[in-house]
Amino acid sequence: MEKFNCKSANQIDLVNYLETLGHEPSKIKNQDYWYLSPLRNENTASFKVNQKLNSWYDHGLGKGGNVVDFGIEYFRCTVSEFLQLLNGKSISSGISLSLKNENRQSSNLRIADEKKDNPLDKIVIVDVRTLENKLLMAYLDKRSISQEIARQHCKEVDFCLNNRKYTAIGFQNISGGYELRSVNFKGSSSPKDITFINAQAKSVVVFEGFFDYLSYKMMNQKSVKLQTNFLILNSLSFFNKSLQLMEKHERVDLYLDRDTGGIKFTSEALQRDSAKYTDQSFLYEQKKDLNEWLNREQQVNRGHSFRRSI
Numbered sequence: 682m683e684k685f686n687c688k689s690a691n692q693i694d695l696v697n698y699l700e701t702l703g704h705e706p707s708k709i710k711n712q713d714y715w716y717l718s719p720l721r722n723e724n725t726a727s728f729k730v731n732q733k734l735n736s737w738y739d740h741g742l743g744k745g746g747n748v749v750d751f752g753i754e755y756f757r758c759t760v761s762e763f764l765q766l767l768n769g770k771s772i773s774s775g776i777s778l779s780l781k782n783e784n785r786q787s788s789n790l791r792i793a794d795e796k797k798d799n800p801l802d803k804i805v806i807v808d809v810r811t812l813e814n815k816l817l818m819a820y821l822d823k824r825s826i827s828q829e830i831a832r833q834h835c836k837e838v839d840f841c842l843n844n845r846k847y848t849a850i851g852f853q854n855i856s857g858g859y860e861l862r863s864v865n866f867k868g869s870s871s872p873k874d875i876t877f878i879n880a881q882a883k884s885v886v887v888f889e890g891f892f893d894y895l896s897y898k899m900m901n902q903k904s905v906k907l908q909t910n911f912l913i914l915n916s917l918s919f920f921n922k923s924l925q926l927m928e929k930h931e932r933v934d935l936y937l938d939r940d941t942g943g944i945k946f947t948s949e950a951l952q953r954d955s956a957k958y959t960d961q962s963f964l965y966e967q968k969k970d971l972n973e974w975l976n977r978e979q980q981v982n983r984g985h986s987f988r989r990s991i
Contacts, residue, residue: 684764684768685764685767685768686764687749687760687764690748690749690752690763690764690767691735691747691748691749692735692748693748693767694732694735695730695732695735695736695737695748695751696714696730696732698748699716699719699730701842701843701868702719702755702868703867703868703869704716704717704719705873706726706730707726708726712731712732712733712734713729713730713731713732714729714730714731714732715727715728715729716728716729716730717918718739718741718742719755720739720742720754720755721739721741721742721941721942722917722940722941722942722943722945723741723942724918724921727739727740727741728740728741729745735747735748737750737751749763749764752766752767803842803871804840804841804842804861804868804869804870804871805840805841805842805870806838806839806840806851806859806870807839807840807841807846808838808839809836809837809838809839809851809859810836810837811832811836811837812828812831812832812835812836812837812850813837814837814848816863816864817837817848817849817850817863818831819864820850820862820863820864821850823864824892824895824972824976825896825899825972825975825976825979826892826895826896826899827899830895830898830899830902831850831895833898834852834891834894834895834898835850835851835852835891835895836850836851836852836853836859837849837850837851838850838851838859838861840859840861840870847863847866848863849861849862849863849866850862850863852876852891852913852915853876854872854873854874854875854876854915855874855875855876855877856872856873856874857872858870858871858872858873858874860876860890860891860915862892869915873915873916874915874919875912875913875914875915875919875922875923875926876891876894876911876912876913876915877910877911877912877913877926878910878911878912878913879910880908880909880910880911881908881910882908882909882910882930883930883931883932884909884910884930884931884932884933884934885909885910885911885912885926885927885930885932885933885934886909886910886911886912886934886936886961887911887912887913887914887923887927887933887934887935887936887937888911888912888913888914888936888937888971889913889914889916889917889936889937889938889943889970890913890914890915890970890972891913891915892970892972893913893936893970893971893972894911894913895972896971896972896974896975897936897971899975900975909934910930912926912927917937917938917942917943917946920946927950927958928957930957931957932957932959933950933957933958933959934959934961935947935950935958935959935960935961935962936961936962936970936971937962938962938969938970939962939965939966939968939969939970940969943962943970944962947960947962
């Protein structure tokens with residue numbers, strides 16, 4: 682199989698490539714596909730791909746280019762490292778593509794101007810069952826999530842992509858789609874949506890991703906607390922769309938990521954109603970998110986009982 686070089690890499694259809702990375706356009710106008718930027722957090726789609734030119738431009742960053750230019754920005758790597766990733770090789774920095782070498786071979790990456798209606802490019806759920814896969818269990822352990830907690834809230838999901846079958850941890854949303862995670866994959870099946878766990882409570886705890894929700898469950902296994910509802914956004918782009926749901930509660934505890942987007946939405950919520958919304962990210966202010974903080978705590982307390990709760 683011929684290896685990718687810069688010329689052949691830049692012939693990869695960028696719309697298709699973004700889709701395999703889990704990014705779908707917010708709107709399409711003629712040849713222009715508009716996305717919420719995959720390079721940063723934003724509320725209004727300002728990342729444009731011109732399908733005819735097979736080029737991109739991020740209006741928020743003021744930069745753009747071809748497929749290789751996007752790759753080195755997205756993975757924060759060198760040109761050489763990005764080509765290695767396309768060719769299915771691992772690199773010392775530990776960067777990985779969504780499916781590593783399994784779906785990044787030339788046979789599965791569509792070339793610009795080829796037919797775009799291939800159903801094999803979509804994630805298709807094949808089977809859903811109780812978590813048992815040892816590799817997935819090892820991945821959960823690495824993320825400091827117990828098998829018991831994972832089995833209570835997640836499933837083991839087989840899915841097909843590019844005519845190949847994969848297995849991942851699945852977390853279902855309210856529309857029936859799944860957030861899919863494994864050591865080699867991060868993506869979602871359609872339809873993408875929020876997950877709302879309704880305990881008929883007057884308060885709601887809000888997370889950006891489901892690993893933060895699982896982390897919260899890990900940290901509160903032995904806590905006797907009042908019931909609360911849970912809202913997992915599964916994408917920060919759903920925050921504003923979920924405001925109406927949040928507003929139905931008397932108290933909203935926000936555990937968003939400590940990055941630009943998470944901090945921005947938290948700040949806006951506090952300005953909206955500081956009596957209702959509470960920023961709980963102070964707990965992990967030195968880390969990116971709750972799961973990263975939990976991992977650190979588990980390392981520090983290795984071999985000891987984990988007693989801290991929130």
